[in-house]
Amino acid sequence: MSTSIKHAAEIQIVSRIDNNYKLKCTAYVIKQVTEILPVKKLNNENWLQLHGLPLADPTYNNPGKIDLLLGVNVYTDILMNGVIKGKPGSPLAQQTALGWIISGGAPVEEFGKNGKIVSMHLSVNLDNMLQRFWESETLETDNKNTLTPLEVRAEEIYVKTLARDHDGRFIVGLPFSSDTPILPEQSREIAMKRLHHLERKLAKNTKLKEDYDNVIKEYLTLKHMEPADKPRFDDESSAIEAHEQLQQVMSKCGFDLQKWSSNSPEFMNALQPEKREKSPTLDMNRKNCIKTLGIIWETDKDNLKVTQKQIDHKSIEPVTKRTILSQIASLFDPLGWLAPAIIIAKMFMQKLWLAKLNWDEDLPEDLRLEWTRYQEDLSVLSDIEIERWTGCSQNTNIELHGDTSYVY
Known part of the structure; x- marks a missing residue:
């Protein structure tokens, strides 16, 4: 099994034996550490040397998922002096700060003919990870192997099934992972249970219910949208005219544009109230500002x-x-x-x-x-x-010059 690592986290391990013992380390996140281990339940009745020990994993003999794999650098930090051996061929116990751990072999008959050997090796090069972090911000990117098989399938489904109905609305097939998807049984019953659970939750929280109702009402009036080039206007009348034309074109495709905003009162007054942005963000240091994806537009100064x-x-x-x-x-x-x-x-x-x-x-x-x-x-x-406005109209050539004679 091989996998690529995209995420890391700083974690703290606390001993179940000694609450005062804490160990910080870096954990690399992967989808699966290994398969279920052991592959079948082990009979530990004859391993008398292990009985009564405060184990780090009391259920070590039961099949289960491996949640965390400790590297040798952590292993050497938790080791203690105690070692208990049993009869030849039986596992031994090693004392650690996290509790006693078990290592060694088990009789072959415990696993039968379908026993598996598991070997784990983790290699992480932080320098390479950082290099990819810088490269992600370059203008040119390598598009090879950027899509997973499921993403490729979803794009193929979109291309093959995209169509428009008699009202002009777009229709596209659902991106199931296979041609014969297995849908959940009693899906209506499951959905009704979730609905009733949500209703009970909202009934206990009037503020949450009010916010939820406002969002749902807004969704009832909104349609899906597609990117459009932002037009430039010389005056309010041309902006109003362009707004009406854009609304007509988009409505033919089933898209109803919402949340319009402008620093022109004349333009805003020409819109239906339900089409306007509800209210600008209130900021004690700014009179009127609208925030979108980390960008603030101060409408009063047009900055x-x-x-x-x-x-x-x-x-x-x-x-x-x-x-x-x-x-x-x-x-x-x-x-x-x-x-x-x-x-x-x-x-x-x-x-x-x-x-x-x-x-x-x-x-x-x-x-x-x-x-x-x-x-x-x-x-x-x-x-x-x-x-926001550079002071230039259409068909104007602009040159930008920067001074790089002094950097840092």
């Missing part, structure tokens, strides 16, 4: 800003290559406006590489201070405002 999660440079968390990489990955820049600032963080990461620091090694004082100054400077990003 755009990027919301940015502030990094707490006063945190007591140790400053290591691992924590810095996590902080860099959290910088949100959907349109690339903050690239001149974020590139500095990536260049700093290259410095750490040249310094050959380990992932969890504290930074030298000079590098730590340099990173702290960068964190403090990030606070000014929230003050950057970009004018």
Whole structure:
């Protein structure tokens, strides 16, 4: 069995024997560690040397899933001095900080002819993972093998079944994983049970019920949408006309555009109330602003800003290559406006590489201070405002020039 690793997590292991013993380590997330082990229940009645021991896994002789595989670096940390051996051919017990663990063999007749040998090997190259993290932000990407078989099948179903009914609405087949899908029996009964459970939950929480009702009412008026090029307008009358034309075209396909917003009162008054954005986001520091995917539009000034999660440079968390990489990955820049600032963080990461620091090694004082100054400077990003309109009309050539004589 082989698998690729896409996620990792910092975990803390607590001993079931000693609650004061805690061990932090990095866990790499995979879909399945191994098959069910042991393959059948083991008879441990004759293993007298194991009776009465506080085991790390009291149900070791029963078939079950393996939730966590400890590497040798963790194994050496939990080992203790105690070892108990039994008769030749029987397993031994090794004392650890997590409890006594069992190792060794079992009689062949316990497994029969269908016994399996399981070998596990985990190899993770964090440098390669980081390289792929940088490459994911480049303009050119390798499109080979980017889709899984199920994703390819879903796309094929879409291409083969896409059609329009007599009202112009689009119809597409459901992307089942096989040509003969096995649908759940009594699906109506299952759905009714879930509905009744939800009704009971909402009956106990009036605020949740009110919010839920508002969302459902909105869904009743909304249709599916498709991306459209954003038009440019010279005045409100042309914007209103374009809105009406766009609504007519999209309605023929069953799409009813909703949540219109503008900094023009004349345009907004020309719309039906139910078609308008309900209410702008209330911000005590801004009069009118609308947020979408991390972008803030200040309608009163017609400016755009990027919301940015502030990094707490006063945190007591140790400053290591691992924590810095996590902080860099959290910088949100959907349109690339903050690239001149974020590139500095990536260049700093290259410095750490040249310094050959380990992932969890504290930074030298000079590098730590340099990173702290960068964190403090990030606070000014929230003050950057970009004018939404460039002041140019259609068929206008624009040239952008940047000064790269000084970087960091």
